[in-house]
Amino acid sequence: MEKQSKYLIILLVALVICIAVFWFQFNNNVSTVIIVNETEVQENGSFSGLLMDAYGYGVANKTVTFHKPGYEMGTLVDAVTDENGEFTIENAEYLSDAGDDNYYGDFTFAGDGKYAGCTYEGNVTVVPN
Numbered sequence: 001m002e003k004q005s006k007y008l009i010i011l012l013v014a015l016v017i018c019i020a021v022f023w024f025q026f027n028n029n030v031s032t033v034i035i036v037n038e039t040e041v042q043e044n045g046s047f048s049g050l051l052m053d054a055y056g057y058g059v060a061n062k063t064v065t066f067h068k069p070g071y072e073m074g075t076l077v078d079a080v081t082d083e084n085g086e087f088t089i090e091n092a093e094y095l096s097d098a099g100d101d102n103y104y105g106d107f108t109f110a111g112d113g114k115y116a117g118c119t120y121e122g123n124v125t126v127v128p129n
Contacts, residue, residue: 030054034064034107034120041104043094043129049120051085051109058085059115066107069126070098076106094126102126 031054038047051059060083065076070093079087094102103123111117 028114029111029116030114032059032109032111032115032118034109034118036107036120036122036124038124039122040125040127041092043092043126045092046088046090047092047104047124048086048088049079049107051081051087051118053115058083059109060085062109062112062115064107064109066104068104069093069102070095076108089124092124092126094128096128 033052033054034049035052036047036049041047049064051062051064053059058081060081062081062085064079064081064087066079066089067076079089081087089104092104103125105123107120109115109118
């Protein structure tokens with residue numbers, strides 16, 4: 001009976017270690033990705049994106065920064081994800097004097113203690129009505 005008890009203790013310790021490793025991986029520096037559903041939007045239109053973790057879940061209540069058409073490269077604005085990890089940009093601006101800079105781009109999540117940061121490499125071009 002004593003030999004069986006040792007095996008049971010070893011199995012329980014191994015189970016606890018496995019659960020702890022999974023818990024740590026699931027809650028620390030989880031990879032993320034930003035998905036934007038459009039590459040082009042009409043002036044005054046809207047488009048949305050999704051901040052998703054490596055497990056396929058939307059990441060809620062996080063700030064995604066981006067630049068608007070014509071803004072200088074250092075000027076960023078924010079959008080906050082909803083409970084499903086989605087964010088929406090409404091009333092897309094078209095600036096007639098912005099030329100090739102009529103796009104929304106550099107969508108970035110900076111990351112935090114639980115989630116790693118990420119950047120969406122594409123742009124969403126605004127076309128005039």
